Every structure is written in C-alpha cells, then in structure tokens.
Amino acid sequence: MKTRIAWITAVLVTSLACVAMAQQGTPDERIEMVKQSFAASQQALKQYEWVETTALSLDGEEKSRQQHQCYYGADGKVQKVPIGPPPKEDKKHGLRGKKQAQKKAEIQASMKEATALLHQYVPLDPARVQAAKTAGNISVDVPGTGGPISVTIKSYLKPGDQVVVVMDPAKNTLQSLAISSFTEKEKEKNPVSGSVNFAALEDGTLYPAKETLDITAQKLKVIVENSGYRKHTP
Numbered sequence: 026m027k028t029r030i031a032w033i034t035a036v037l038v039t040s041l042a043c044v045a046m047a048q049q050g051t052p053d054e055r056i057e058m059v060k061q062s063f064a065a066s067q068q069a070l071k072q073y074e075w076v077e078t079t080a081l082s083l084d085g086e087e088k089s090r091q092q093h094q095c096y097y098g099a100d101g102k103v104q105k106v107p108i109g110p111p112p113k114e115d116k117k118h119g120l121r122g123k124k125q126a127q128k129k130a131e132i133q134a135s136m137k138e139a140t141a142l143l144h145q146y147v148p149l150d151p152a153r154v155q156a157a158k159t160a161g162n163i164s165v166d167v168p169g170t171g172g173p174i175s176v177t178i179k180s181y182l183k184p185g186d187q188v189v190v191v192m193d194p195a196k197n198t199l200q201s202l203a204i205s206s207f208t209e210k211e212k213e214k215n216p217v218s219g220s221v222n223f224a225a226l227e228d229g230t231l232y233p234a235k236e237t238l239d240i241t242a243q244k245l246k247v248i249v250e251n252s253g254y255r256k257h258t259p
Contacts, residue, residue, distance in 0.1 A: 069230040071097040074257035077105065077249060083132070084244040096257045135243045138208050143219045143238060145182055146204045149190075153181055173200060182206065198231060199223050215242040226254055 074096035081089045093105040157163050157178045166175040176190040186206040193200050202221040207214040217240055224234035236249040 066229070066231045069226075069228065070232060071101070072256055073226075073230075073254045075232075075251050075255070076108070076253040077251055080248045082246045082248075095251075132243060132245060135240050135245060136247065139217045139238060139240050142206060142208060142217055143204060146188060146206070146219070147202065147221065149178075149181075149188070154178065157181055198225065215240070217241070 074094060077093045077095050079091050079093075080087055092108040094108055095103055095105050098104040154163075157180065160180070162179040162181075164177045164179075166177070172194075174192045174194055176192070178188040178190075180186060181188045183206060187204070189203040191200045191202075192198070200223060202223075204219040205216070206218070207216050209215070217238070219239070220235075220237045221233050222235045223231050225231055232254065233251060235251075238247040238249075239245070
C-alpha cells in the first residue's frame, strides 16, 4: 500500500491530470507517459474556443445566467466576450433599494472571497501535496477491479480542509476533483465547497466540463458549464 500511495502521490506532485495503470513498464515510465499526455491536453486547449455558461442561485432559486465566448489570448490568459445583452437589474428605490444594494454587495464580496480561495486549490500545488504526504495526510482508496481510484488529501491548504481526486483507471483519465474548505471572518468558519468534473474532446483533450461552487452561509451556488469547443480562429 505504501508503494501505491507513493506512486499516486508522485503523479499529483507533478500536477498530472491522469494516472497510468499499464501492466508493463516501471513506475517512472508510467508517470512520464501520463505527464506527456496531460501536457499535450493543456497545450491543445489553447487552440480552442468555447462557450462558458454561468448560473448563480440563491437559496435554490436561480438569480442570473450569463454566457461568454472564451478563448486564450496572446498572453496565454483566457479572454471572455459576453454573449447577448447584459442581465437586467430590478432596481428598487428608497430603503428597500438600499437593502437590495447592500445584499448584492455582500453576495459579491462572498463570491469574490470564495472564488479566490478555490483558486488556491486548482490546480494543486506540488509543494503542498508533498507536505501533506510527509505529514501522513494522504490516503488512497482502490475499490474492486475497474472502479475509480480516490486520492484524499487532508489539511492541504488549511488545517481541517480536504481535497479528493477521483481517477478512472480504465481510461487513464481524471474524472473529478472535490474540495471542502472554509473562509474565516472574526474567528467564524464559513464552509465553502467546490467540485470540477472533467470530460474529453474527440482528440482526447481533457477539459473542465462542469464546475460548482457552494457557499453554505449565504446559501449561494454557482455552476459553470463549458461546452461547444471548436478550434479558435483569431
């Protein structure tokens, strides 16, 4: 079991998005094969453009939905162009309007803080993974033949947080990433959870098909879906 944990941890430490389960070759050869595959997928995504759909829900009710055409710019960063007119705002006047504006500001502040927090988890930091391994905070669950492999990393960024990486050994691909963490304000912990589900294009390129962010205290949920991938023409 220690050998298996060390092997999978090595994959995570190199920030890989899949795990090689071939029966032949040394562990180093398997890791290198997967490393090259992941690097190719990351590079291939820069040739694509896609549609990003973001839905914001409050207490289970969808409040807004926006779409953007996305692509990588010359600086290597994702560029987003709004699709359709901007969402209409139902502005209230007087005291009610003031409360509405205050509530909106609180939501935006919570979203910004939670999003910034999750960006510290994705992608995984090799140094933090190594630190978790050294502290004995990584465990591996390998169910029956063909079942997904779950790698759990505890106290990755903060004491008490958790990251779970799920891999498909049959297809040698990353399936999902789940994060349980929290923000802190005046010594009070506010739970924040996130998840990413991955899919593959026809050429095998991996991409984040669906991303979910939950902020329990504010009863906020954000779902981002990426679709319509096609080669980008500048």
